[in-house]
Structures are given as C-alpha cells and as structure tokens.
Amino acid sequence: MAFAEARHRLVCSCCSFTLIAELDYAKINERSAVHQGDVLLAMIGTIGNPTVVEIEPNFAIKNVALLKVPETQNSYFLQYYLSTPSVIAKMQSEAKGTTQKFVGLGYLRAFPISIPTLAEQQKIVEKLDELRTESERLESIYRQKLTALDDLKKSLLHQAFSGQL
Template sequence: MAKIDDSVKKKVPELRFKGFTDDWEERKLSEGTSKIGDGLHGTPNYSDNGDVFFINGNNLVNGKIVITKETKLVTESNQSKDDKLLNMDTILMSINGTIGNLAWYNNERVMLGKSAAYLTVSNFDKKFIFSYLQTSTIKNYFLNNLTGTTIKNLGLKTIRDTTLFVPTLEEQQKIGSFFKQLDETIALHQRKLDLLKEQKKGYLQKMFPKNGAKVPEL
C-alpha cells in the first residue's frame, strides 16, 4: 500500500493500494443498495413446530447470525415478502438498543424483528460496504442521529442518507477482500484462543489433587 502525501488535499484515504490515484466520490448509501428495511414491529405467533428463527439485533454477532436456546421459532407463513427476498448480497445490522452490530446473511431461515435492519447491496461491493459500516466515521454518524429516549433507535432514513466516499468498483473490491481476509484471520485465532482456554481449564482440574486425593489425576 502507498501512503498519500498529507499536503495533497484530495478525497482519498491516507492508505490505499498501489495503482489507484482517482478521487473518491461522495455518494449516499441508498445509491448503492437495492433495498434498506427492517423487520416486524410487533410479536409474531411463535411455534414449537416452526422451522424459521425469529431474530433481532442481539442475534447479530461478529459478522454472523447467532442462534441461542432463547431464540424463538415461527412457521414459514409468518415470514414477510422482504424476509424471503434476503440474499447473499444482504447485510444485517442492529438498529435498536445496541446499534451497528453486523452480520452477513447466508441463506439462513430467519424472520427479522424490528431491531434488525437489512441492506441489500447492489451497485457497491458488499465487502467494502460491510467494512465501511464498521468505521468510526459511520458509527459516530449513526450515534449522533439516534431517536428515542430510554431505548435508542437508528431510523431507516438515517441509514439511507448515510454519506460515503467511494472509489472505483475495482478498488472497492480490493479493500473489501482485504478486510474480509483480516476478519477470517481474527476468527481463526479466536477459535484457537477458545480451545486453549478450554484446555487450560481441563489441566487445572486434572493436574491438582481433588476430593481428598493426595495426587493429581495427571
């Protein structure tokens, strides 16, 4: 990556990949998405026999939809047309209470609640947008434009009007892939860390005497 001379006042980032020199263009998020919306504003009819998970913003963790034992089920008939139109270009984002948590949609059978918004990316690179939504600039914009008193809410109009500076599609793809690879590396090391913590816990139980024993198990 080449560092840009600070004295050159152009609409470009401080670091960028070699070979790219054009200014970035100011665009609204809505210009590069086919649809931005949110989920059901209410409570669906839950069903123990359902095969669709009803998710909200708290199910969006570290880029993934996380299903827990508390996650309720609904039947397919409860899904809206918008739920059924989610696709591999869709990014999910928490917009109520906790703001800005992101997850990729990977064809999971889900129904969205009101604290989960969806952004279906069309004219921008989806990996680029996913990374852009994590920047401090965008996060601060969201936090400064929340509504509500007790529970804060990020409105869909605010999301649609979000101002971005975007490069050519080729440069977007380079940047998006770069951060996607970083996320995958972080996830890999996190799994290793979790395994080491479990291993340590097991050793602590087996390498010290317990229950009146005079020697440890190992």
C-alpha cells in the first residue's frame, strides 16, 4: 500500500509519488479508489497522457482524472481515443491557467466521446496494438541503423586522419 508514517518522495521513470499516511490513503480512496481497468489522465501541466491501470493498484491519486470504464467499453479504446492529436489539441485549447495549465473535472465529465460497439472497439484496439508494435520494431531498426552509420563515420574519420585511406 502506498503510504508511510512520514511523507517521503519516490520517483520512477514516468512519474513521482509521495508516500502518505495510511489514514490519508483510506480517506482519499473512499472517494476515488483506483481499480484495474480504470483510465488515468493527467489534468495539470502535461495534460493528457492517458494510461490504463493494468494491475490491481495499491495507490491513491491526486490531481489526476480517474475514468471508470464500464464493462460495455474497452479501457484501451478510451486510452487510444484520448491520445489522438485532435483530442489532445482540444483539451489543451480548453485548458485554464497561466503558469500551469489544467483541465477541470467538469470539463472532462462533459467531454464528448464517440463510442462504437464493444466488438468494434476491440477490433480498433487490436489493429492499433499491431500498428504500435510494428512502429516500435521499425523505430528500433532505425535507431540501430543510425548507430551503425555513426560508427562508420567515426571509423572513416579515424582512418582518414591516420592515413589509412
């Protein structure tokens, strides 16, 4: 469970966490408990970046939109939908604040989402997953080729300046 007797800061590659007291954890989760299959969406700063909770969590959230996805909908479809450039642009254009932009819960509750049938959502998610996997594979190849070209350039320069060419 994400709590501690004193406040501590915990940082990982994607986000940071503050460990809170068990009583605070219970109080927050009375109102907004996170469950597997929920979608979390950043509301402050970097707006968007939706993620599906894939494990049964033991953490509390603050300043993050908690989207409860009914069984008639696919969490990953919602994640992909909220990641589209047009949705992100719309949210960013509606964001309030000067120093740190934010979108409010009222705005998110009223945000229109086109939801096809569950079967269609699943087909869309499968296709997008395939495309994501393929793009990641191609990106990996591209990075390997760039590294090989950089190594070749260094080798040629070394040979040229050492009189080996």
